[in-house]
Amino acid sequence: MAASASTRFLVLLKEFSAFRKISWTSAATNFHRQSRFLCHAAKEDGSLTLASLDLGNKPRKFGKSKALKLEGSFITEMGQGKVKAVKNDKMKVVKEKKPAEIVSPLFSAKSFEELGLPDLLLDSLEREGFSVPTDVQSAAVPTIIKGHDAVIQSYTGSGKTLAYLLPILSEIGPLAEKSRSSNGESEKRTEIQAMIVAPSRELGMQIVREVEKLLGPVHRRMVQQLVGGANRMRQEEALKKNKPAIVVGTPGRIAEISKGGKLHTHGCRFLVLDEVDELLSFNFREDIHRILEHVGKRSGAGPKGEVDERANRQTILVSATVPFSVIRAAKSWSHEPVLVQANKVTPLDTIQPSAPVISLTPTTSEANGQIQTTIQSLPPALKHYYCISKHQHKVDTLRRCVHALDAQSVIAFMNHSRQLKDVVYKLEARGMNSAEMHGDLGKLGRSTVLKKFKNGEIKVLVTNELSARGLDVAECDLVVNLELPTDAVHYAHRAGRTGRLGRKGTVVTVCEESQVFIVKKMEKQLGLPFLYCEFVDGELVVTEEDKAIIR
Numbered sequence: 062m063a064a065s066a067s068t069r070f071l072v073l074l075k076e077f078s079a080f081r082k083i084s085w086t087s088a089a090t091n092f093h094r095q096s097r098f099l100c101h102a103a104k105e106d107g108s109l110t111l112a113s114l115d116l117g118n119k120p121r122k123f124g125k126s127k128a129l130k131l132e133g134s135f136i137t138e139m140g141q142g143k144v145k146a147v148k149n150d151k152m153k154v155v156k157e158k159k160p161a162e163i164v165s166p167l168f169s170a171k172s173f174e175e176l177g178l179p180d181l182l183l184d185s186l187e188r189e190g191f192s193v194p195t196d197v198q199s200a201a202v203p204t205i206i207k208g209h210d211a212v213i214q215s216y217t218g219s220g221k222t223l224a225y226l227l228p229i230l231s232e233i234g235p236l237a238e239k240s241r242s243s244n245g246e247s248e249k250r251t252e253i254q255a256m257i258v259a260p261s262r263e264l265g266m267q268i269v270r271e272v273e274k275l276l277g278p279v280h281r282r283m284v285q286q287l288v289g290g291a292n293r294m295r296q297e298e299a300l301k302k303n304k305p306a307i308v309v310g311t312p313g314r315i316a317e318i319s320k321g322g323k324l325h326t327h328g329c330r331f332l333v334l335d336e337v338d339e340l341l342s343f344n345f346r347e348d349i350h351r352i353l354e355h356v357g358k359r360s361g362a363g364p365k366g367e368v369d370e371r372a373n374r375q376t377i378l379v380s381a382t383v384p385f386s387v388i389r390a391a392k393s394w395s396h397e398p399v400l401v402q403a404n405k406v407t408p409l410d411t412i413q414p415s416a417p418v419i420s421l422t423p424t425t426s427e428a429n430g431q432i433q434t435t436i437q438s439l440p441p442a443l444k445h446y447y448c449i450s451k452h453q454h455k456v457d458t459l460r461r462c463v464h465a466l467d468a469q470s471v472i473a474f475m476n477h478s479r480q481l482k483d484v485v486y487k488l489e490a491r492g493m494n495s496a497e498m499h500g501d502l503g504k505l506g507r508s509t510v511l512k513k514f515k516n517g518e519i520k521v522l523v524t525n526e527l528s529a530r531g532l533d534v535a536e537c538d539l540v541v542n543l544e545l546p547t548d549a550v551h552y553a554h555r556a557g558r559t560g561r562l563g564r565k566g567t568v569v570t571v572c573e574e575s576q577v578f579i580v581k582k583m584e585k586q587l588g589l590p591f592l593y594c595e596f597v598d599g600e601l602v603v604t605e606e607d608k609a610i611i612r
């Protein structure tokens with residue numbers, strides 16, 4: 062990536078043990094100076110208030126938003142079975158076709174205009190039917206516009222993508238008022254100003270679509286995908302021809318094009334790593350290191366002697382699950398970062414090593430003078446069940462589960478792609494439209510399957526971990542773990558494919574008797590109830606757990 066001048070922001074995170082550590086002196090000094098400011102405006106639990114970020118509010122007349130109709134400040138949900146008490150203390154789910162029902166107050170801010178977004182971007186949001194920011198957007202947008210480095214953590218399906226896209230589009234591209242020159246023409250931009258990295262091509266393309274929706278058809282060439290599996294030559298030609306302001310890609314492909322000298326990002330103002338804890342894993346390490354080295358420089362980095370033309374950058378980290386390695390890396394690779402959660406901003410230095418950071422409800426407790434914060438990563442409306450099945454009967458159990466819950470759109474997870482085909486075959490043999498999705502499918506194959514799943518042609522998507530992260534299918538109302546996830550973090554990301562944006566969702570884990578203890582362990586780690594259930598006469602029946610253990 063060639064060097065170039067100007068600009069100010071970068072966003073990123075990685076496992077700091079994988080990378081050169083910055084000198085702590087300058088960062089620590091700056092950090093404490095800034096965090097004094099942050100703490101000065103902080104509440105007693107260390108979190109900041111939106112007021113302390115002193116946003117300029119511009120009054121603006123709003124038209125009627127179209128696509129998304131909110132009842133009050135609630136999202137409506139898909140109809141689902143209802144749990145009803147029945148005799149001899151068994152709980153029975155009675156299948157009911159009922160109209161959409163309110164589940165959870167997800168949207169708490171009144172409108173996007175309060176968040177300091179430029180009018181053109183507000184127009185785009187209105188055109189796309191977005192009228193109320195989610196909690197995490199209400200907290201993240203002003204924080205990022207204000208220039209803070211941040212870790213964005215909020216449960217799956219809570220709108221984290223827009224939480225970082227909106228501030229980026231407020232600063233760069235045609236929707237940012239600043240980009241207009243005196244005669245109203247948008248300034249000619251010369252190179253990439255924002256790069257967004259995602260662990261899978263599906264998530265990468267999903268982010269591209271979100272950006273394109275906001276940019277509108279006239280400016281959609283301002284964003285360019287650099288995902289693996291696509292034609293690299295064409296990607297490089299498009300980079301040269303369209304000079305996109307925003308690039309979205311997977312680490313390997315970005316690093317590959319960078320090594321070829323075809324990616325000019327020293328002037329990058331934003332670099333985002335979505336699903337950042339996944340990107341901390343070993344297989345992405347080298348590529349992320351290269352990206353870190355070539356995309357501007359961490360703002361606040363000390364002088365290196367020679368004139369460094371690379372731009373300063375803002376750092377933002379994004380995931381529903383934020384293990385402490387993410388926090389550590391944020392402190393190492395960011396400049397005075399803060400933790401952004403639903404309507405809450407906390408200086409990162411108040412987050413200390415702690416027990417697993419996943420829990421259903423945020424709790425803070427004073428321990429040795431440090432604020433311990435466990436963070437929410439699963440939508441509160443999700444229902445979690447588990448059932449016992451012999452290995453050879455699992456597919457049949459899956460089928461009965463789908464029927465019992467009258468599920469319309471199901472994602473079934475397994476751990477190895479070689480087993481997916483067999484499950485699909487068995488489901489299809491019993492007349493249940495299903496398809497497999499995994500990394501070995503070609504790019505076209507995967508996008509075709511995803512499209513059919515989203516439009517309802519496929520009822521059961523049988524997939525592996527790769528599809529867990531970030532996949533956004535609003536209609537998905539049931540997630541089934543046909544094989545146990547490796548840990549609670551993976552469980553959370555799988556479960557988060559349903560119950561998107563405040564909708565109701567159900568997660569059923571199918572395990573063998575010898576694995577029940579693993580389910581109980583995850584239940585404890587996640588701090589939420591997994592109800593033991595059976596499928597009897599076409600219904601999901603919940604019984605006391607001890608019967609399951611005795612069985």
Ligand SMILES: Nc1ncnc2c1ncn2[C@@H]1O[C@H](COP(=O)(O)OP(=O)(O)OP(=O)(O)O)[C@@H](O)[C@H]1O
Binds near residue numbers: 192222380
């Ligand atoms: N303010 C909003 N109003 C209406 N819909 C929204 C809003 N923000 C996001 N959405 C929609 O909600 C869905 C989920 O958003 P998104 O994928 O960003 O969630 P997420 O928190 O990133 O989930 P995950 O952790 O699984 O990646 C998307 O379809 C998105 O278009």
